[in-house]
Amino acid sequence: MNVIKIILIGIAVIIALVLIVALFVSKEYTIEREITIDKPKQEVYDYIKLVKNQDHYNVWVMMDKTIEKRFSGMDGTVGFVYAWEGKEKAGKGEQEIKALHEGREVDLEIHFEKPFEGIAQTQMITEPLSGNQTKLTWKMAGASKYPMNITNLFTGKLLGGDMEKSLLLLKGIIEKQ
Numbered sequence: 773m774n775v776i777k778i779i780l781i782g783i784a785v786i787i788a789l790v791l792i793v794a795l796f797v798s799k800e801y802t803i804e805r806e807i808t809i810d811k812p813k814q815e816v817y818d819y820i821k822l823v824k825n826q827d828h829y830n831v832w833v834m835m836d837k838t839i840e841k842r843f844s845g846m847d848g849t850v851g852f853v854y855a856w857e858g859k860e861k862a863g864k865g866e867q868e869i870k871a872l873h874e875g876r877e878v879d880l881e882i883h884f885e886k887p888f889e890g891i892a893q894t895q896m897i898t899e900p901l902s903g904n905q906t907k908l909t910w911k912m913a914g915a916s917k918y919p920m921n922i923t924n925l926f927t928g929k930l931l932g933g934d935m936e937k938s939l940l941l942l943k944g945i946i947e948k949q
Contacts (some may be wrong), residue, residue: 794919801916801924803932806909807939811946813900814875816908819946820896821878822847823854823869829941831934836862848872863887867894890914908942910935 809816819825824847826833833839836858845852848869855866864886870893871879877897884890892914899907912931916924 790922791919794922797921797924799915799918799921799924800913801927802911802913803928803935804909804911805932805935805939806907807936807943808901809906809908809943809946810904811906811949812904813898813906815949816906816946817875817878817898819949820898820908820942821869821872823852823867823880826854828945829938831937831941832862836860838862857886888920890916908939910939 824843833856838859839862840857842855843853844855847854850869850872852869853866854868856862857864863884865882865884867880867882869878870881871877873879875898877895880894880896882892882894884892892912894913895909895911897909897911899909901907912935915921916927
């Protein structure tokens with residue numbers, strides 16, 4: 773009986789510690805990654821503004837072979853919605869083009885439903901480095917409710933790594949065109 777009591781007290785202490793730490797962790801997170809692509813800015817922008825192109829470079833979209841997709845509106849225009857539901861890893865959610873700044877920036881809002889609910893704002897920003905080189909910056913910002921904000925301690929590393937892999941795939945695709 774004493775062993776069970778010690779184990780339960782140990783579990784309670786760990787839970788309490790996590791809850792206390794979460795009080796001091798920011799609820800907001802921002803992740804930013806960038807890459808240089810050897811193509812003119814307009815070519816990069818024209819590819820990234822089409823959300824369906826994420827099927828070819830976004831590792832989150834590509835991780836689940838069971839993913840079902842639904843689309844609403846015209847891709848590459850404000851209001852286009854790309855919804856997904858995966859049975860394995862992708863979860864469920866949708867992203868919508870909220871703003872297009874011609875030749876420069878694509879702003880998306882992502883609504884996550886499963887495995888966790890949440891909203892994130894993403895931007896893909898193109899900047900010319902030279903006539904034939906473009907810096908592409910991918911930003912994602914959102915918030916997590918307490919106590920799930922404890923995951924923000926790891927979000928940058930986990931999601932940032934996936935963003936880097938996606939950007940490398942994107943670079944390869946665009947540079948081959």
